[in-house]
Amino acid sequence: xxxxxxxxxxxxxxxxxxxxxxxxxxxxxxxxxxxxxxxxxxxxxxxxxxxxxxxxxxxxxxxxxxxxxxxxxxxxxxxxxxxxxxxxxxxxxxxxxxxxxxxxxxxxxxxxxxxxxxxxxxxxxxxxxxxxxxxxxxxxxxxxxxxxxxxxxxxxxxxxxxxxxxxxxxxxxxxxxxxxxxxxxxxxxxxxxxxxxxxxxxxxxxxxxxxxxxxxxxxxxxxxxxxxxxxxxxxxxxxxxxxxxxxxxxxxxxxxxxxxxxxxxxxxxxxxxxxxxxxxxxxxxxxxxxxxxxxxxxxxxx
Amino acid sequence: xxxxxxxxxxxxxxxxxxxxxxxxxxxxxxxxxxxxxxxxxxxxxxxxxxxxxxxxxxxxxxxxxxxxxxxxxxxxxxxxxxxxxxxxxxxxxxxxxxxxxxxxxxxxxxxxxxxxxxxxxxxxxxxxxxxxxxxxxxxxxxxxxxxxxxxxxxxxxxxxxxxxxxxxxxxxxxxxxxxxxxxxxxxxxxxxxxxxxxxxxxxxxxxxxxxxxxxxxxxxxxxxxxxxxxxxxxxxxxxxxxxxxxxxxxxxxxxxxxxxxxxxxxxxxxxxxxxxxxxxxxxxxxxxxxxxxxxxxxxxxx
Numbered sequence: 001x002x003x004x005x006x007x008x009x010x011x012x013x014x015x016x017x018x019x020x021x022x023x024x025x026x027x028x029x030x031x032x033x034x035x036x037x038x039x040x041x042x043x044x045x046x047x048x049x050x051x052x053x054x055x056x057x058x059x060x061x062x063x064x065x066x067x068x069x070x071x072x073x074x075x076x077x078x079x080x081x082x083x084x085x086x087x088x089x090x091x092x093x094x095x096x097x098x099x100x101x102x103x104x105x106x107x108x109x110x111x112x113x114x115x116x117x118x119x120x121x122x123x124x125x126x127x128x129x130x131x132x133x134x135x136x137x138x139x140x141x142x143x144x145x146x147x148x149x150x151x152x153x154x155x156x157x158x159x160x161x162x163x164x165x166x167x168x169x170x171x172x173x174x175x176x177x178x179x180x181x182x183x184x185x186x187x188x189x190x191x192x193x194x195x196x197x198x199x200x201x202x203x204x205x206x207x208x209x210x211x212x213x214x215x216x217x218x219x220x221x222x223x224x225x226x227x228x229x230x231x232x233x234x235x236x237x238x239x240x241x242x243x244x245x246x247x248x249x250x251x252x253x254x255x256x257x258x259x260x261x262x263x264x265x266x267x268x269x270x271x272x273x274x275x276x277x278x279x280x281x282x283x284x285x286x287x288x289x290x291x292x293x294x295x296x297x298x299x300x301x302x
Numbered sequence: 303x304x305x306x307x308x309x310x311x312x313x314x315x316x317x318x319x320x321x322x323x324x325x326x327x328x329x330x331x332x333x334x335x336x337x338x339x340x341x342x343x344x345x346x347x348x349x350x351x352x353x354x355x356x357x358x359x360x361x362x363x364x365x366x367x368x369x370x371x372x373x374x375x376x377x378x379x380x381x382x383x384x385x386x387x388x389x390x391x392x393x394x395x396x397x398x399x400x401x402x403x404x405x406x407x408x409x410x411x412x413x414x415x416x417x418x419x420x421x422x423x424x425x426x427x428x429x430x431x432x433x434x435x436x437x438x439x440x441x442x443x444x445x446x447x448x449x450x451x452x453x454x455x456x457x458x459x460x461x462x463x464x465x466x467x468x469x470x471x472x473x474x475x476x477x478x479x480x481x482x483x484x485x486x487x488x489x490x491x492x493x494x495x496x497x498x499x500x501x502x503x504x505x506x507x508x509x510x511x512x513x514x515x516x517x518x519x520x521x522x523x524x525x526x527x528x529x530x531x532x533x534x535x536x537x538x539x540x541x542x543x544x545x546x547x548x549x550x551x552x553x554x555x556x557x558x559x560x561x562x563x564x565x566x567x568x569x570x571x572x573x574x575x576x577x578x579x580x581x582x583x584x585x586x587x588x589x590x591x592x593x594x595x596x597x598x599x600x601x602x603x604x
Contacts, residue, residue, distance in 0.1 A: 034581070048580045057580070174559045174568075240572070247549035248559060257476045257550060264581045266476075270542070272579070276572040278350045278359070279336070 003122070003197050004085060007109045007204070008064055011089040014107075014208045015062045018091065019047055021212040022060070025219050028053035031060065036262050041067030046265045054223045056096040059268035062089045069112065070259040077112065082120065085111045089208065090252075093215075094271040098235035099225040101132035101139065102180070102242065103215050104269070106252070107208045109201070122197065124204045125187040128211060129166055130218070131180030131242060133235045135291045137301075139218045140181050144301035146214040147184045147207070154203045155195075159302075162186045167298040172245050177295040179245045183214075234288055236275035243270055305424070305499050306387060309411045309506070310366055313391040316409075316510045317364045320393065321349055323514040324362070327521050330355035333362065338564050343369030348567045356525045358398040361570035364391045371414065372561040379414065384422065387413045391510065392554075395517075396573040400537035401527040403434035403441065404482070404544065405517050406571070408554070409510045411503070424499065426506045427489040430513060431468055432520070433482030433544060435537045437593045439603075441520045442483050446603035448516040449486045449509070456505045457497075461604075464488045469600040474547050479597040481547045485516075536590055538577035545572055 001009070019031045029052020037043040044063030049055050064087040074082065088108030095102065107126035114120050130143045144163070151158035166185035171178050184207070191197040246253050246269050256266035282288035303311070321333045331354020339345040346365030351357050371384040390410030397404065407430035414422045432445045446465070453460035468487035473480050486509070493499040548555050548571050558568035584590035 050580065057578075059580070174562075174565045236575075240576075243545065243576075244549060244569070247546060248555075253550075260476075263476045267546070267578065268580055270578040272577060273538075274542075274545075274576045274578070275574060276359075276569065276576070277574070278352065278361070278570055279566045 003201055004087070004109065004111060007124075007201055008087045010205050010208065011062050011087060011107065014089055014211075015045065015047065015060055018089075018211055019049075019060050021216055022049065022055065022058065022093065023052075025216050025223070026052040026054045029055050029058075031058075034264075036265065038063075038065050038067075038262075039260075040070075041065060044262070044265060046262070046268065048268060052096075054095050054097070054100060054219060056094050057268075057272045058091070058093040059265075060089070060091040061265050061268065063087065063265070072255065072258050073112075077121075079112075079120075081115050083113045083117075085113075088126075090269075091211075092269040094239070095219070095223075097222065097225065098133040098227050098231045098238075099222040100219055101130050101222075102239075102271070103130055103218075104128065105208075105211055107204050109204070122190065123187070124189040124200050126204055126207065127162065127166055127183060127185035128207070128214065129170055129180055129183035129185065130215075131238075133231070133238045133291065134287050135181070135294055136218075136222070139221070140299075140301045142217060143181075143183060143214050146210055148302050150203070150206045150210050151184065153206065154199065158186075158203070159184065163300075170245065172241060172249065174248070175241060175244070177241075177292065178298055179242060179295075181294060181301075182298060233275065236273055237277060237280055238291075239271040239274045240276045243274055246270065305503055306389070306411065306413060309426075309503055310389045312507050312510070313364050313389060313409065316391055316513075317347065317349065317362055319511075320391075320513055321351075321362050323518055324351065324357065324360065324395065325354075327518050327525070328354040328356045331357050331360075333360075336566075338567065340365075340367050340369075340564075341562075342372075343367060346564070346567060348564070348570065350570060354398075356397050356399070356402060356521060358396050359570075359574045360393070360395040361567075362391070362393040363567050363570065365389065365567070374557065374560050375414075379423075381414075381422075383417050385415045385419075387415075390428075392571075393513075394571040396541070397521070397525075399524065399527065400435040400529050400533045400540075401524040402521055403432050403524075404541075404573070405432055405520075406430065407510075407513055409506050411506070424492065425489070426491045426502050428506055428509065429464065429468055429485060429487035430509070430516065431472055431482050431485035431487065432517075433540075435533070435540045435593065436589055437483070437596055438520075438524070441523070442601075442603045444519060445483075445485060445516050448512055450604050452505070452508045452512050453486065455508065456501065460488075460505070461486065465602075472547065474543055474551065476550070477543060477546070479543075479594065480600055481544060481597075483596060483603075484600060535577065538575055539579060539582055540593075541573040541576045542578045545576055548572065 029049040031047040042065035049058040066085040069082040105128035111122040148159040162184035331351040333349040344367035366389040368387040409428035413424040450461040464486035
């Protein structure tokens with residue numbers, strides 16, 4: 001099978017496995033699927049879990065799209081006539097409890113063709129990152145370590161480079177703070193003299209397969225913890241920062257909106273209840289302030 | 303006095319008058335002021351009213367800034383060396399009740415200078431628009447009529463042109479709907495053979511002075527109406543659309559963020575509690591659907 005066929009089959013399978021794993025840990029909520037078609041070619045399956053026992057709002061979406069390259073991409077890559085193929089899985093899980101971190105992940109593959117249908121360029125991108133409202137250092141270590149283990153199987157430089165890219169990408173520059181405590185992020189991963197496309201794909205497949213191992217233990221650890229009304233308010237304020245990142249800075253959101261993607265699938269990443277308070281400051285010495293410190297000064301966790 | 307001095311004095315005075323008028327109708331909340339300085343020159347006075355009797359979160363801000371033209375503007379206007387002066391008042395009022403519409407207004411003046419300090423170009427911009435969660439046609443007519451009356455004093459074409467610009471500008475293209483039921487919006491208003499800068503300024507001053515007359519009767523009319531939990535949820539969903547517009551599309555927000563403006567003053571425009579529900583649809587024949595119809599098909603109100 002080609003890279004494209006192999007990876008496409010993987011993301012269909014991965015969507016099933018991730019949804020099952022999340023439903024099992026949630027123990028109540030069920031994902032509901034919406035299938036959609038893209039006008040220019042292809043479509044997707046959006047799966048949403050609402051008001052579970054642990055998960056307040058979660059989406060695990062896949063899309064396989066193809067057709068004429070959108071104008072935005074044509075300008076970017078300076079080509080006049082080109083077609084493309086892209087497939088990927090994108091997920092965001094917003095738990096009800098402020099004690100259970102939000103998680104995001106995405107793995108995607110892109111091919112661009114010249115007018116004769118030959119592949120001009122192709123790459124993989126993706127990553128996963130954790131956004132807690134309260135910092136648990138053991139969670140941070142576990143999440144980063146699980147992802148580092150996968151990286152290390154392929155290249156000793158992957159983790160440090162992708163960890164840095166993650167901190168730099170998920171950054172609310174207007175707040176001078178990271179969105180969360182990071183993870184890994186990589187884009188435009190192409191074959192070169194040091195690696196084949198198949199090796200990059202295998203890394204992406206392994207990275208996707210490690211998602212449940214990276215996240216479920218964290219969900220399990222905190223899902224029975226109690227929380228106060230004040231902690232819930234703090235979560236909603238932090239969710240405001242999440243919304244700010246996704247709408248102001250995220251390239252994926254902007255690309256989706258500008259190319260007239262399916263709005264509800266793109267914006268499923270936004271949490272259910274959110275709050276903005278003018279000039280909110282965490283109290284000095286508080287657990288809330290401890291989180292902010294780490295968001296302003298990303299740490300090495302492993 | 304120069305245009306700049308006259309208009310600057312006006313916005314200081316207008317901030318006082320608008321805050322007083324809003325406090326009076328709210329009958330409980332008080333605006334609290336934060337003064338801030340801009341690194342490159344100038345500063346502002348941000349006034350926020352939180353948890354009033356009618357107003358849940360409102361901001362009435364003025365800023366007077368000057369200095370070297372930010373790089374973003376240099377690129378836009380294709381100048382290499384230039385300084386600028388800008389002053390303006392910007393306000394957003396989010397009432398607690400879904401029955402009382404949100405309102406936004408802004409009036410601003412901009413001057414750009416060459417390296418010898420001569421004015422190269424100058425313009426006024428501004429407008430005001432109403433965002434109800436439930437449509438009251440009388441409110442819409444009153445709000446538009448009040449603004450049309452000011453427009454008509456200066457130019458018979460102002461209202462139709464500025465009304466159209468408002469519908470086009472406050473548009474959530476990814477939702478195929480307007481943010482609200484409009485009002486007036488204008489930008490880059492410069493002196494030409496048909497009008498002097500002073501005439502444009504007088505129009506902007508009159509437009510600002512008409513704000514309380516346009517909005518307070520609407521606030522008064524609805525502030526004692528009861529509402530249900532379901533109507534409050536609808537309001538929070540509509541507020542989500544407001545956030546989407548401000549963060550995804552608003553040029554003012556993007557300019558402020560990109561030029562490292564004061565984040566808390568820029569994002570005071572965001573409402574307090576907000577909600578996103580996946581694929582929410584208004585019930586057929588409901589009051590909620592009636593609003594959506596008007597947002598998708600802007601009407602002529604006067």
